[in-house]
Amino acid sequence: MDVGTRDEWPMQEIVRITGATSRTLRHYQQVGLLLPSRTGHGGQRFYDRDGLLRLQRILVLRELGLGLPQISQVLEESVATATALREHAEQLERERERLARVAASVRATLSMIETGGELMTDTMFNGFDHTQYQEEVEQRWGAQAYADADRWWRSLSDADKLDFRAEIDALVAGYADASARELPVGGEEVQALTGRLHTWVGAGWGGTAPGADAFVGLGDMYVADPRFGATFFADGRAFATYVRDAMTVYALDHLE
Structure with a gap:
C-alpha cells in the first residue's frame, strides 16, 4: 500500500484500495482494533498514515489466519x-x-x-489430507484445534469425505449463482447459504462452530489468501469478496 505524502484518506477510498468493506472497517473500530483519525461531516470516517499502516498489518495478519483477539495481541507486542x-x-x-x-x-x-x-x-x-497443515493450524489456533479436526477427519468413511466435499461444491455453486444474479448478501437466500457454510466450517473444525471473529476472519482470508480464494471461482469469475461480505453479515447478525 503506497501511503505517499498525503495526510489522510476517507473510508470510501480505503474500501476501494484494500477491498475491505465499510462494514468490516466499522467492525474493526467497534472492537478497538482500528480507529479513524477523525470523523467528518455526515459521519464520514478518515484514516491517517499511521491508520493505513496499521490496517495493512491487520490485513496481513488476517491473511495468515489470525483472529481479531490474536491480531490485537500481535500489534500490541509490536511483531x-x-x-x-x-x-x-x-x-x-x-x-x-x-x-x-x-x-x-x-x-x-x-x-x-x-x-x-x-x-x-x-x-x-x-x-x-489436512495433516500437512498441522504446524500452521497449531500455531494459529492451538494444538487442540488441530487434534479435534484431525480426529474428526480420520473418523470419516470415504463416502463421508466425498459428501463433505460435495457440500462445499454445492455451496460454491450456490454462491456463484447468487452473485451472478446480484442478490443482496444480507438477503434470505444468501444468508441461508451462509448458514450452511458456517455449519460446514464447524464440521471441518472438529464440530466446533466458529464464533463471529473467527468467521469474519475466515471470510477475509477467502479474499486475501489465494489458497482460499481459489475455492470461490467459477466460469472465469471470482466471487470470494461476495462470500466474505455475506459471512460478515451473518456473523454480525447471528454470531455476536
Missing part, C-alpha cells in the same frame, strides 16, 4: 510486519506444492475412469 510476510510466503509455497499433488490425484483418477481401472482411495484423496 515486525516482515516476519508475518515471510511466513505468508512460506505458506503460499507449501500450498503450491499441495495443489500440485491434488492435480496429480485428479489426473490419476481420470486415467483410471477412462481405462476402466479400479479406483484407489489413497490416490484419489492425495493432497486433500
